[in-house]
Amino acid sequence: MPQYEHQMLCRIAEQPLTPVVDFGMQPLGNGFLTENEISNEYFFRLQLGFSEESTLLQLLRQPEPERMFHNQYPFFSGTSSVMGTHFQTFATWVIDSGFLGDDPFVVELGCNDGVMLKHFASGGIKHLGIEPAENVAEVANQNGVMTISEFFSESLAESVLERHGPADAILAANVLCHISDLRGVIKGFKKLLKPNGIIAFEDPYLGDIISKTSFDQIYDEHVFLFSAHSVQYAFSLEGIELIDVQAQSTHGGSMRYILANRGAHKISSSVEQTLRQEQKQGLHRIDTFDIFRINIEKSRKNILAELNTLKQRGALVAGYGATSKSTTILNFCGIGPDLVEFICDTTPLKQGKLSPGMHIPVVSHEFFQQNPPDVSILFAWNHGREIMSKESAYIEAGGKFLTHVPHVHYV
Ligand code: TYD
Numbered sequence: 001m002p003q004y005e006h007q008m009l010c011r012i013a014e015q016p017l018t019p020v021v022d023f024g025m026q027p028l029g030n031g032f033l034t035e036n037e038i039s040n041e042y043f044f045r046l047q048l049g050f051s052e053e054s055t056l057l058q059l060l061r062q063p064e065p066e067r068m069f070h071n072q073y074p075f076f077s078g079t080s081s082v083m084g085t086h087f088q089t090f091a092t093w094v095i096d097s098g099f100l101g102d103d104p105f106v107v108e109l110g111c112n113d114g115v116m117l118k119h120f121a122s123g124g125i126k127h128l129g130i131e132p133a134e135n136v137a138e139v140a141n142q143n144g145v146m147t148i149s150e151f152f153s154e155s156l157a158e159s160v161l162e163r164h165g166p167a168d169a170i171l172a173a174n175v176l177c178h179i180s181d182l183r184g185v186i187k188g189f190k191k192l193l194k195p196n197g198i199i200a201f202e203d204p205y206l207g208d209i210i211s212k213t214s215f216d217q218i219y220d221e222h223v224f225l226f227s228a229h230s231v232q233y234a235f236s237l238e239g240i241e242l243i244d245v246q247a248q249s250t251h252g253g254s255m256r257y258i259l260a261n262r263g264a265h266k267i268s269s270s271v272e273q274t275l276r277q278e279q280k281q282g283l284h285r286i287d288t289f290d291i292f293r294i295n296i297e298k299s300r301k302n303i304l305a306e307l308n309t310l311k312q313r314g315a316l317v318a319g320y321g322a323t324s325k326s327t328t329i330l331n332f333c334g335i336g337p338d339l340v341e342f343i344c345d346t347t348p349l350k351q352g353k354l355s356p357g358m359h360i361p362v363v364s365h366e367f368f369q370q371n372p373p374d375v376s377i378l379f380a381w382n383h384g385r386e387i388m389s390k391e392s393a394y395i396e397a398g399g400k401f402l403t404h405v406p407h408v409h410y411v
Contacts, residue, residue: 007060010051011182011223012234017049019060020289021218021296023332027356028068029219029324034353041357042067046328048218048225048289055284056230057206062180062223065151069178071134076347077112082386084115086250087173090202091119094169099198099265104168107160107192109152109185109201110175112136114145121145128164130156153181157188166194172201174251177224182234190238190261199240199259206230206283208253212406213295215332216325216379217252227283228274231257244268252382252405300333302408307339310375318373319343320387320401321380322350322362329379329404331357340377344368369394378403378411 010017023046033041047060077083094106104125111117111129113136120127121144129147131137137149150156160167170189179185189199204217206227217225224230232242243265244258255274282288310317319326322345329335336358343355343362350362368376372394378384381403388411391399401411 007058007062007180008049010049010054010056011058011180012056012230012237013051013054015051015053017051017058017060018286019047020050020057020286021048021215021293023047023215023218023328026219026331027327028063029221029327029356030068031327031356032322032350032353032362033356033359038354038359043357044220046218046220050286050289052286054230054233055227056234057225057227057289059218059220059223063220065132065180068221069132069151072349076136076139077115080383080386082383083250086248087116088119090171090173090200090256091116094171094200095120095123095125097198099196099260100168101194101196105165106169106171107167109170109172110178111140111145111147114140114143114147116171116173117145117147118143126164128160130160152179152185152188154184154188154191157192161192166197167192168194168197170197170199170201174203174254176201177203177226178221180223182224183237186235186238186240190240193261195261196264197260198243198265199235200256202248202250202254202256204251205247205253205255207255207278207281210281210283210288210292212252213292213299214252214325214405215292215296215299216323216328216404219324219328221324226255226257227278228255228257228271229278229284231259232271232275235259241267242271245270245274250382299404299408303329303333303404304335306402306408307335311339315374316341316371317375317377318368318371319355319360319379320368320376321345321378321383322347322355323379325382326377326379327356330355330360334358336360341373342367342371343379372397372399374398375400375402377401381405384411 025043026046049060106127111131117129132151134149137147140147206225239262241262246256248254322343337360378401
C-alpha cells in the first residue's frame with residue numbers, strides 16, 4: 001500500500017508540475033507523539049510543485065488522509081477567541097448576504113467543533129456539518145450542530161442531496177486547501193448546490209504567504225496554496241465562477257472566495273482588482289517561487305543565527321503554540337530541545353507529548369507561567385495580537401516574543 005499519494009501532474013489541470021521548493025523529509029504537522037511512538041514516526045518528502053496551466057501551487061506528495069484526520073486529531077477551532085468571533089462574523093455575513101432562499105439549507109465542510117455552524121443552528125437554520133475527524137465531530141454534535149463524520153466527495157454530495165435536498169450555501173474555512181481530490185470536491189459542490197446557491201470558502205492566501213515568507217503554512221495538511229487565479233481556474237472546469245473575493249486577516253492573511261454557477265449572480269469588481277494585483281505580484285508565474293525559495297533560505301539562516309546567539313547567552317527559549325506550522329519551521333531548520341526547551345499549548349491532547357520530528361516537549365500554559373522563558377518563539381504568530389494581550393504580565397516581567405514573520409524580529 002502506498003504511504004502517500006505521489007503526484008507529478010497538477011490535481012486540477014492534469015499537466016506536469018514543476019518542483020519549486022523542497023523542505024526535505026518532514027513528519028506530520030499535527031503528528032504529536034509519545035516517547036514510545038518515536039521509533040514508528042512517519043516522515044515524507046515535503047515538496048511544492050507549480051502548474052503553469054492552472055497556476056495552482058501544490059504539494060507533490062501528500063500522506064493519506066486517514067493518517068492526518070483521525071479520531072485523535074488535536075486541532076479544535078474553539079481554542080482561539082478571535083477565531084470564534086471571526087466565524088460568528090462569517091455566519092452573519094452568509095445569513096445577511098441575500099443569497100439564501102426561503103427555508104435555506106447550509107452545509108459546511110470540515111465544520112470542526114461547530115464554531116461557525118452553531119450560529120446557524122441557534123437561528124433555527126437547517127444545516128449539516130461534514131467533519132472527518134470523529135472526535136471533533138462528536139464535540140460539534142454536543143454543541144447542538146448536526147454533524148456527520150465523513151470525508152466529503154462526489155458520492156457523499158449525492159447522498160446528502162438525496163437525504164436533505166440541495167444547498168443554498170456550501171461553506172468551508174481552512175478546509176479545501178487540505179483536500180487532495182479537489183476536482184472531486186468541486187464536482188460534488190456542483191451536484192449539491194442550488195442553481196442560485198453560493199459556495200463561500202476561505203483559506204490561507206498565497207499572496208500573503210509569498211509577501212511575508214510565511215513558509216510555515218506549508219505542511220502535509222495544506223496540499224494547496226490558493227490564489228484567486230488558481231481558484232478561478234479550478235472551479236471554471238465545472239461551470240462555477242468567482243463572484244467575489246474578500247481578504248481576511250485570519251491565519252496570517254487569508255482570502256474568502258465566493259463562487260456561484262456561471263451567470264447566476266453579478267460579479268463584484270473585487271474579483272478583477274484582485275486578479276490584477278496577483279499579476280503584479282507574479283502569483284501566476286513560476287519565477288516568483290525562485291524568489292520565495294531564496295527568502296525561505298534567508299529566513300532559516302536568520303532564525304538559526306538568533307537561536308544560537310540566545311543559546312550562547314544561556315537564555316531560556318521556549319515556543320508559544322504547538323502549531324502544525326511550527327513543525328515545518330522546527331524540522332526544516334533542525335531546531336530541537338537544545339535550542340527550544342519546551343513549547344506551551346492550551347490543547348490538552350498535545351500536552352505531555354513531543355513535537356513531531358524534533359521531539360520538543362509540549363507543556364501546559366500553567367507550566368509556561370511557572371517557568372517563564374526569557375524568549376518565546378511565537379509559533380502561533382497568526383494569533384499574535386490575542387496572545388500579546390493575554391500575556392501582558394509576562395511581557396511586563398521582561399519576557400520577549402520572537403517571530404520570523406515577515407522577517408526575524410522581536411515583537
Ligand atoms: P493555529 O495557528 O490555529 O494552528 P495551526 O498552525 O496548527 O493551524 O494555532 C493554534 C494552536 O496554538 C493551538 O494548538 C492552540 C495554540 N494556542 C495557544 O496555546 N494559546 C493561545 O493563546 C492561542 C491563540 C493558541
